[in-house]
């Protein structure tokens with residue numbers, strides 16, 4: 001499993017998601033790209049060839065985002081290794097709300113990452129709803 005993150009907040013969320021997934025028998029590889037330019041295409045390529053899956057996680061808008069760029073790099077470098085459609089987790093396509101309860105709905109959460117990873121592994125997400 002390949003994941004992208006931009007800050008320590010995200011790193012924590014990804015490791016939380018990986019832990020939940022591991023309890024369900026799914027081993028997730030978390031990659032902290034640290035920079036989007038240069039983009040570590042070799043690391044992405046190696047991970048996709050190893051895991052045969054890709055889940056990108058970012059806080060920004062989905063359209064024209066980092067996840068889209070990473071996905072294109074995979075199409076160019078290792079498309080034939082993918083065993084499942086790429087999953088992109090991104091912020092909601094709305095202006096960032098000020099209210100904390102609305103912000104939570106606008107940015108990716110651990111359960112969103114778990115659900116996407118399970119989709120990429122063709123696993124039901126019913127257990128994630130209880131996580």
Ligand SMILES: *[C@@H]1O[C@H](CO)[C@@H](O)[C@H](O)[C@H]1NC(C)=O
Pocket residue numbers: 041042045046049077078
């Ligand atoms: C992707 O990985 C394979 C296997 O290690 C390597 O042969 C290939 O050159 C890599 N491609 C890129 C663009 O990194």
